[in-house]
Structures are given as C-alpha cells and as structure tokens.
Amino acid sequence: MKLLALCGSLRVASVNAALLRAFARLVPSGAGLAPSPRLGDLPLFNPDLDPAPPAVLALHAAVAAADGLVIATPEYAHGVSGTIKNALDWLVGLEAFVHKPVAVINTSPRAHHADAALRETLRTMSAGLVGEASFLLPLLGAGLDESALAASPQVAAVVAEAVAALRAERARQQTSGVAVFPLR
Amino acid sequence: MKLLALCGSLRVASVNAALLRAFARLVPSGAGLAPSPRLGDLPLFNPDLDPAPPAVLALHAAVAAADGLVIATPEYAHGVSGTIKNALDWLVGLEAFVHKPVAVINTSPRAHHADAALRETLRTMSAGLVGEASFLLPLLGAGLDESALAASPQVAAVVAEAVAALRAERARQQTSGVAVFPLR
Numbered sequence: 001m002k003l004l005a006l007c008g009s010l011r012v013a014s015v016n017a018a019l020l021r022a023f024a025r026l027v028p029s030g031a032g033l034a035p036s037p038r039l040g041d042l043p044l045f046n047p048d049l050d051p052a053p054p055a056v057l058a059l060h061a062a063v064a065a066a067d068g069l070v071i072a073t074p075e076y077a078h079g080v081s082g083t084i085k086n087a088l089d090w091l092v093g094l095e096a097f098v099h100k101p102v103a104v105i106n107t108s109p110r111a112h113h114a115d116a117a118l119r120e121t122l123r124t125m126s127a128g129l130v131g132e133a134s135f136l137l138p139l140l141g142a143g144l145d146e147s148a149l150a151a152s153p154q155v156a157a158v159v160a161e162a163v164a165a166l167r168a169e170r171a172r173q174q175t176s177g178v179a180v181f182p183l184r
Numbered sequence: 185m186k187l188l189a190l191c192g193s194l195r196v197a198s199v200n201a202a203l204l205r206a207f208a209r210l211v212p213s214g215a216g217l218a219p220s221p222r223l224g225d226l227p228l229f230n231p232d233l234d235p236a237p238p239a240v241l242a243l244h245a246a247v248a249a250a251d252g253l254v255i256a257t258p259e260y261a262h263g264v265s266g267t268i269k270n271a272l273d274w275l276v277g278l279e280a281f282v283h284k285p286v287a288v289i290n291t292s293p294r295a296h297h298a299d300a301a302l303r304e305t306l307r308t309m310s311a312g313l314v315g316e317a318s319f320l321l322p323l324l325g326a327g328l329d330e331s332a333l334a335a336s337p338q339v340a341a342v343v344a345e346a347v348a349a350l351r352a353e354r355a356r357q358q359t360s361g362v363a364v365f366p367l368r
Contacts, residue, residue, distance in 0.1 A: 010230035040228040044267045045260070046194035076229070078308040079264065079301055082273045083228045086266025117263055117301055124262040 001167055003027070004066035007036035008073020008084030015107050015139050016072035022149035023070060023105075026159040031167070033070060037062050045089035056090050064096035064181045068166040069127075072105045075114030080121070088121055096181035098126045101169040103133035103162045108140035128173070133165035185351055187211070188250035191220035192257020192268030199291050199323050200256035206333035207254060207289075210343040215351070217254060221246050229273035240274050248280035248365045252350040253311075256289045259298030264305070272305055280365035282310045285353040287317035287346045292324040312357065317349035 005020040017036070024033040041055045052060070063069065073084040091097045102122055106115045115136075122129045135158045139149070149155050189204040201220070208217040225239045236244070247253065257268040275281045286306055290299045299320075306313045319342045323333070333339050 010228060011232055040230060042228070044194060044224040044226070044228075044270065045265065046224060048195055076269075076273045077276050077305045079269055079272075079305040081229065082266050082268075082270025084266075085260075085263055085269055086228065088263075089260050089266045092261050113301075113304060117297075120297060121261045121263040 001031040001067045001163070001170065002065065003031060003033045003068045003070055003163070003166065004062055005033055005036040006069055006071045006073075006084065006087060007039065008071070008081040008087075010040040010083060014074070015144070016074055016105075018144070018146045019105060019107055019137065019139060019149055019155070020070065020072050021146045022155055023159050025146075025150045026156050027163055028160060031163050034062070034066070039083050039087045042086060042090060045086055052090070059087065059090060060094055060096070063091060063094065063100065066100070067170050067182070068101035068103070070103045070105065070162065071118070072107060073114070073118065075108060075111035078113040080114045080117050084118070085121070088125065092125055099128045099173060099178050100181075101128045101130050101133070101166045101173075103130055103166055105134065105158070105162070106136045107138070109136060109138045110140075128169055130165050130169045133162040133169070135162065185215040185251045185347070185354065186249065187215060187217045187252045187254055187347070187350065188246055189217055189220040190253055190255045190257075190268065190271060191223065192255070192265040192271075194224040194267060198258070199328075200258055202328070202330045203289060203291055203321065203323060203333055203339070204254065204256050205330045206339055207343050209330075209334045210340050211347055212344060215347050218246070218250070223267050223271045226270060226274060229270055236274070243271065243274060244278055244280070247275060247278065247284065250284070251354050251366070252285035252287065254287045254289065254346065255302070256291060257298070257302065259292060259295035262297040264298045264301050268302070269305070272309065276309055283312045283357060283362050284365075285312045285314050285317070285350045285357075287314055287350055289318065289342070289346070290320045291322070293320060293322045294324075312353055314349050314353045317346040317353070319346065
C-alpha cells in the first residue's frame with residue numbers, strides 16, 4: 001500500500017514534518033509513506049490558471065497514485081494553515097481524490113479549531129476520511145525530533161493503527177465496488 | 185479614513201473582487217478604499233523566511249497604513265480560501281494588525297463555515313472585528329458585475345453602514361486611548 005504524506009507546515013523544524021518522517025520510518029512492511037510534496041511550491045489557488053501549473057499537476061499525480069493520504073498540519077490563529085488549505089483548494093473536484101482514504105494526525109491538543117475545520121473540508125470534498133486512522137498526538141512543545149519520535153512506542157502504535165485502518169478502508173472499498181484511484 | 189480591501193479570491197470574474205471594486209466607488213467622501221494587494225503574489229507562509237520577502241513586507245506596510253480593512257472572500261469546500269488564510273498567516277503577530285478595525289463582507293448565504301472560521305481567526309489575531317460593519321450580501325450567482333453592484337441601492341446602503349461603523353470604531357479607539365496604527 002502506497003501512502004502519501006501531506007504536511008501543512010513549511011518550517012524546517014516543524015513537528016508535523018518530523019512526525020511524518022518518523023511515520024515513514026515506522027510504516028510496517030508491505031506499505032510505504034512517500035514524503036510530502038513541497039506544498040510551498042504551489043501557486044495560490046486560481047482556477048483561471050488553465051491548464052494548471054506544473055506543481056499542481058505534480059500534486060494531482062502524486063495524490064492519484066496513492067492508496068491513501070496521511071495529513072499532519074499545524075493550527076495558525078485558530079484556523080487551518082493557509083498552506084494545507086491551498087493544497088486542498090487545488091484538489092477540489094479531482095476525480096482521484098474522491099473516496100481516497102485519509103488519516104489526519106493532529107500534533108497539538110489545543111488545535112481543535114483547525115482539526116475540526118480540516119475534517120469538515122475533507123468530508124465536503126468527499127474524501128474517505130478514516131476516523132480510526134486519525135489521532136491526536138500531543139507532541140507540540142515536547143521537543144522531540146524525528147529520531148525521538150521514531151523511537152516512541154506511542155508513535156509506533158499510532159502508525160500501526162493508522163496504517164491498518166487505512167488498509168482496511170481500502171480493502172472495504174475494493175470489495176464493495178467503490179472505484180478508487182489508483183485502479184490496480 | 186483610509187481603508188484597505190483584502191480579496192480572498194484570485195479569479196478575474198470573482199464576485200468578491202467585483203464587490204470590493206464597487207465598494208470603492210461607493211465609499212462616501214472623506215474616506216477611501218484602496219484596492220486589495222495581489223494576495224496571490226505572497227509566498228506560502230513560512231516563518232523560516234527571515235527577513236520576510238518583499239511581497240510580505242508590502243502587505244505589512246499596506247495594512248499598517250490603513251485605518252481599517254474590508255475583507256471579502258469566498259468559501260471553498262466549507263472552509264476559508266487558502267489565499268485569504270495565507271495572507272492572514274503572514275499578519276499574525278504584526279503589531280499594526282492588533283485592534284485594526286475590520287469589516288467582513290460575505291457574498292454567499294451558504295458560506296457560513298468560512299465566515300465563522302474567518303471571524304474566529306480574526307478574533308484570535310486580536311483584530312478589531314466590527315460586527316456592525318460586517319454583512320451578508322447574497323450576491324453569489326446573481327450575475328452582477330462591478331457596475332451593477334455599484335448601482336445597487338442595497339450595496340450602497342451596506343457600504344455606507346460599513347464605513348460609518350468602521351469610522352465609529354476608529355473614533356472610539358482614539359478617544360479611549362487604544363494605540364492603533366497608523367498613529368495620526
């Protein structure tokens with residue numbers, strides 16, 4: 001199972017970015033988590049840009065090729081980050097996004113506004129948001145880097161549960177006849 | 185009173201952009217509404233970019249020079265547009281944004297998710313969100329262009345009320361000793 005990370009922070013020292021890198025190291029065999037596309041390279045959403053710019057087409061292709069998405073993103077001023085929302089704005093209406101199994105990892109217990117807004121947007125976009133694959137991991141301020149996160153039993157347990165739940169959702173869709181890209 | 189428009193859509197045919205241009209034509213004498221900075225020219229928010237890029241510094245300067253802001257922005261997938269949130273992400277912590285009188289004009293009766301999220305973010309950023317200056321104008325799908333909007337008595341009434349309320353808030357702040365940029 002090929003999963004794709006989407007990171008809503010562009011900071012080098014981002015805990016969300018570190019968590020996604022640790023997630024990739026902990027993914028069980030038979031699955032993989034590809035690094036997040038550089039969402040900071042996307043233009044700001046503008047449907048007048050037709051055909052869509054290369055960075056947008058690359059995002060579309062990466063999402064289409066993935067069996068599921070793992071999103072980790074910060075909250076800024078009680079809202080989603082402009083970076084993750086801009087990436088999602090470019091994915092609205094993309095055929096390959098519909099029913100795509102998605103896990104949302106929230107790294108801050110205080111970030112409930114952004115987490116709720118993100119989930120509302122994902123549901124509105126008809127993503128296959130998987131509740132059992134989505135977790136609150138209170139990492140903000142813990143000062144853990146990628147290696148420390150990869151060594152954490154709690155993080156390992158979350159990764160195992162998230163991947164299992166995404167895999168189960170994908171299997172459920174395939175047996176129930178839901179057409180989900182990529183067709184294999 | 186110098187007001188600054190902030191438009192959360194980059195579409196040429198955006199009803200929000202048309203409304204802001206009509207608003208500028210209807211502003212009563214003694215006030216003015218400057219066109220929205222091109223928010224699509226901003227990079228995606230990244231605090232590692234230090235010093236901030238020129239487009240960000242230009243936005244900061246335009247906001248600092250304004251006596252108030254008029255925001256009109258669409259809802260995308262039950263959320264704020266990535267474009268307006270990205271602009272606000274760059275304004276978090278800007279001294280000149282705190283207590284700045286802000287009017288929010290919502291052009292779609294269905295866009296209550298984005299309107300609520302935008303207001304929550306503005307309050308969190310300590311903007312001087314002025315409820316009496318903020319309106320729902322159900323324009324989406326009405327097919328009105330800038331000229332038609334500028335000729336609408338309903339739009340004219342909203343502009344007059346919004347400007348009066350922003351002016352009253354600014355005056356209240358000045359007499360109550362709140363320090364609001366620009367100091368005059």
